[in-house]
Amino acid sequence: xxxxxxxxxxxxxxxxxxxxxxxxxxxxxxxxxxxxxxxxxxxxxxxxxxxxxxxxxxxxxxxxxxxxxxxxxxxxxxxxxxxxxxxxxxxxxxxxxxxxxxxxxxxxxxxxxxxxxxxxxxxxxxxxxxxxxxxxxxxxxxxxxxxxxxxxxxxxxxxxxxxxxxxxxxxxxxxxxxxxxxxxxxxxxxxxxxxxxxxxxxxxxxxxxxxxxxxxxxxxxxxxxxxxxxxxxxxxxxxxxxxxxxxxxxxxxxxxxxxxxxxxxxxxxxxxxxxxxxxxxxxxxxxxxxxxxxxxxxxxxxxxxxxxxxxxxxxxxxxxxxxxxxxxxxxxxxxxxxxxxxxxxxxxxxxxxxxxxxxxxxxxxxxxxxxxxxxxxxxxxxxxxxxxxxxxxxxx
Amino acid sequence: xxxxxxxxxxxxxxxxxxxxxxxxxxxxxxxxxxxxxxxxxxxxxxxxxxxxxxxxxxxxxxxxxxxxxxxxxxxxxxxxxxxxxxxxxxxxxxxxxxxxxxxxxxxxxxxxxxxxxxxxxxxxxxxxxxxxxxxxxxxxxxxxxxxxxxxxxxxxxxxxxxxxxxxxxxxxxxxxxxxxxxxxxxxxxxxxxxxxxxxxxxxxxxxxxxxxxxxxxxxxxxxxxxxxxxxxxxxxxxxxxxxxxxxxxxxxxxxxxxxxxxxxxxxxxxxxxxxxxxxxxxxxxxxxxxxxxxxxxxxxxxxxxxxxxxxxxxxxxxxxxxxxxxxxxxxxxxxxxxxxxxxxxxxxxxxxxxxxxxxxxxxxxxxxxxxxxxxxxxxxxxxxxxxxxxxxxxxxxxxxx
Ligand SMILES: Cc1cc2nc3c(=O)[nH]c(=O)nc-3n(C[C@H](O)[C@H](O)[C@H](O)COP(=O)(O)OP(=O)(O)OC[C@H]3O[C@@H](n4cnc5c(N)ncnc54)[C@H](O)[C@@H]3O)c2cc1C
Numbered sequence: 147x148x149x150x151x152x153x154x155x156x157x158x159x160x161x162x163x164x165x166x167x168x169x170x171x172x173x174x175x176x177x178x179x180x181x182x183x184x185x186x187x188x189x190x191x192x193x194x195x196x197x198x199x200x201x202x203x204x205x206x207x208x209x210x211x212x213x214x215x216x217x218x219x220x221x222x223x224x225x226x227x228x229x230x231x232x233x234x235x236x237x238x239x240x241x242x243x244x245x246x247x248x249x250x251x252x253x254x255x256x257x258x259x260x261x262x263x264x265x266x267x268x269x270x271x272x273x274x275x276x277x278x279x280x281x282x283x284x285x286x287x288x289x290x291x292x293x294x295x296x297x298x299x300x301x302x303x304x305x306x307x308x309x310x311x312x313x314x315x316x317x318x319x320x321x322x323x324x325x326x327x328x329x330x331x332x333x334x335x336x337x338x339x340x341x342x343x344x345x346x347x348x349x350x351x352x353x354x355x356x357x358x359x360x361x362x363x364x365x366x367x368x369x370x371x372x373x374x375x376x377x378x379x380x381x382x383x384x385x386x387x388x389x390x391x392x393x394x395x396x397x398x399x400x401x402x403x404x405x406x407x408x409x410x411x412x413x414x415x416x417x418x419x420x421x422x423x424x425x426x427x428x429x430x431x432x433x434x435x436x437x438x439x440x441x442x443x444x445x446x447x448x449x450x451x452x453x454x455x456x457x458x459x460x461x462x463x464x465x466x467x468x469x470x471x472x473x474x475x476x477x478x479x480x481x482x483x484x485x486x487x488x489x490x491x492x493x494x495x496x497x498x499x500x501x502x503x504x505x506x507x508x509x510x511x512x513x514x515x516x517x518x519x520x521x522x523x524x525x526x527x528x529x530x531x532x533x534x535x536x537x538x539x540x541x542x
Numbered sequence: 543x544x545x546x547x548x549x550x551x552x553x554x555x556x557x558x559x560x561x562x563x564x565x566x567x568x569x570x571x572x573x574x575x576x577x578x579x580x581x582x583x584x585x586x587x588x589x590x591x592x593x594x595x596x597x598x599x600x601x602x603x604x605x606x607x608x609x610x611x612x613x614x615x616x617x618x619x620x621x622x623x624x625x626x627x628x629x630x631x632x633x634x635x636x637x638x639x640x641x642x643x644x645x646x647x648x649x650x651x652x653x654x655x656x657x658x659x660x661x662x663x664x665x666x667x668x669x670x671x672x673x674x675x676x677x678x679x680x681x682x683x684x685x686x687x688x689x690x691x692x693x694x695x696x697x698x699x700x701x702x703x704x705x706x707x708x709x710x711x712x713x714x715x716x717x718x719x720x721x722x723x724x725x726x727x728x729x730x731x732x733x734x735x736x737x738x739x740x741x742x743x744x745x746x747x748x749x750x751x752x753x754x755x756x757x758x759x760x761x762x763x764x765x766x767x768x769x770x771x772x773x774x775x776x777x778x779x780x781x782x783x784x785x786x787x788x789x790x791x792x793x794x795x796x797x798x799x800x801x802x803x804x805x806x807x808x809x810x811x812x813x814x815x816x817x818x819x820x821x822x823x824x825x826x827x828x829x830x831x832x833x834x835x836x837x838x839x840x841x842x843x844x845x846x847x848x849x850x851x852x853x854x855x856x857x858x859x860x861x862x863x864x865x866x867x868x869x870x871x872x873x874x875x876x877x878x879x880x881x882x883x884x885x886x887x888x889x890x891x892x893x894x895x896x897x898x899x900x901x902x903x904x905x906x907x908x909x910x911x912x913x914x915x916x917x918x919x920x921x922x923x924x925x926x927x928x929x930x931x932x933x934x935x936x937x938x939x940x941x942x943x
Contacts, residue, residue, distance in 0.1 A: 155547045156547065156855070156856040156858075156859075157852070157853070157856060157859070159856055159858055159859055160858075163858070164858040167858075237859075414937045414938070414939065417939060418938065418939060418940065425940065426939075426940045428933070428937075428939035428940050429939070429940040429941075429942060431926070431929070431930070431942065433939075434929065434930065434933035434934075434937075434939050434942075435926070435929040435933065437933060437937060437939070438929045438932045438933045438937065439929075441865070441869075441932065441936070441937065442869055442872070442873060442932075445846075445850060445853075445865065445866060445869065446842075446843065446846035446847075446849075446850065446873075447846075448853065448859070449846055449849035449850045449852065449853045450842070450845060450846050450849055452849070452853060452856075452859060453845070453849040453852070468845075471841075471842045471845055471846075474838075474842055475842055475846060520835065523834075523835050523838040523839065523842070524831070524834070524835070526838045526841070526842075527834035527835065527837070527838050530814075530838065530841060531814055531817075531828060531834060531837065531838075532828075534829045534831075534834075535829055537818050537826055537828050537829065
């Protein structure tokens, strides 16, 4: 809110950032249309829902995306990435959200942002791998689904040669697409961040049977996974995660904003075409006004999104507040337009075949990820009002 | 927060504005001021506020971007900064709201050179208070349904009719007036005038009392009122287009000639302070999770509005150029209303107290602000009409008329 730091011009969203975004938009609209999405992930509900198969994704397209350098966007130039600002990345992730792109893009970008925050030699080597095309995901959520950076899912013990990890990391995003996991483990007072290869001994993946058709998710079991010193990213994991957290929130918010704008436009188009009572239904204010309200909410979320990105890029002390505001607004905007999109399409919107549910479910998933609106506001209240009981007057 | 978008001159102007406002904040008013300019009731309030606007004008914080020939200061991109600083400084508001954000922009756009030189300076300095004569008993949301007639007679027009809800009419020297000059066409039969009010023959201004029990707006009767043709703004029959210019400016889609001041920007801090001093079921409201969530929701909307203003100037992040500007009136008025409603909720039983009750928290601000907030969700085109406009002009949905 009151930042002494100079906020970047235009949120730092200049020509280069716009070019990157426009390129992503063009590429995805040419290569990943709605019908392609539908055919890929929702040809029929049986494989995923009845048989628990992992949703399909377009691996050849992903190879091209890697070649285009999208996964190295958050990697600094010294490590072979392009070191694009978070504002630029947010613009691009919005496009991925707009196309409901199934891919390890957001998890890999998230992992790179954590590695950047760790700022260690090990982290730099890993960043170079990501810039070279390796995918990654964060294994930092415990059994309780806690979004506290200090709540590690794993325990680490020292066996003399290195660390041994034990425990289960829950809700690991696109785990089956990741070459590399960044895991957080409690080691006495410390929280260690470790790099774990997908084929490490003692590591097993239990696929979660999920609703969202545009990603996979897993519980990852660590049963005596050995970590050599060269795989220890940081021993100050909690503060690393804490400093990367605003950027992680921003990535998910960007995805939500993109997907929500798609739902808004799709519903507006439908409301112009569908005729009932001799008029396009968009004539009726019970249809028109909620769409305007959804637009207002999405716009608020987008403005807060780019504000958050700019604050993070500037290293501002207001970054956490800005990012939590963005995630709260984006989660709530997404919930609202997802709801109205299905309702205002009537029966067709309720069908599997039409495909609105793909976006609805992606949003539902992202709304909860890293904490929903209520969670963010609870954190914001502590930051902006002060912790409960801190007013200095005895309650009672 | 500073911005890299600003030129060195603009940055310097921001510093100057901050310093000037710090050094020149006016003494406390002789009597309690209302929340917004459209509720100014007494001569004491008026004189105090007119004096304040004049000082701001002379200091360059009003009319900053207006040409010097019309009394302005001839800069570019200064007014937005001045408005922000006036808001931040928690100084009194600028009284001549109709002059600044409706009459001046409209005259600048549609006026003759002579009209600009004659009318704009008084809008900016605040020496001439303006009012808006658009609404009539039968023409509210359906603004074009005008009955007040103007009939040409030599070099004059003779006006007969009845305007309602005329804010500041009781202090106004001038009115921006929409009349019907032809019955043949609903929209193309309208003509726009700059009409003298105070002391003008045939004009009667009668106060109307609002739900707060206060006055502030009026009805205005015209009986064979003579208006010189020189006071006609733009062509005969062009009144609808001219009125649209006014409405766009009024709804905040542009910076106008100056605005700001008042207590709007402190709402979140004020709500937190209120919650620190209010009890809910044995705990302080500020420790009640539901209240905390509600306050933070307001803070997010407030920050969102600020960032909308920033994003509106980044073309690469705006899919439709009018998408954010046209939301301004809707979102700002609902923000204020929701803040005030929350203040009432937090104050609890104490929100029952009128401003003259010595026990009323914040001198009775919250319930009055809540009652008053409907003024802004209704005036300047109701928020239902704003949703129509946004749905039609921005989303492209079928028109409702
Ligand atoms: C405090 C205040 C100050 C004002 N100051 C001025 C002033 O200085 N000068 C001036 O000229 N006017 C002024 N107005 C008038 C204001 O512009 C009108 O009140 C407003 O345009 C609504 O018109 P109305 O009151 O006739 O309501 P109506 O138009 O009768 O509307 C009644 C209800 O119906 C709804 N409605 C109407 N049409 C539609 C539609 N097509 N779709 C959906 N809903 C609809 C409205 O939203 C509203 O809820 C002021 C009003 C207020 C409250």
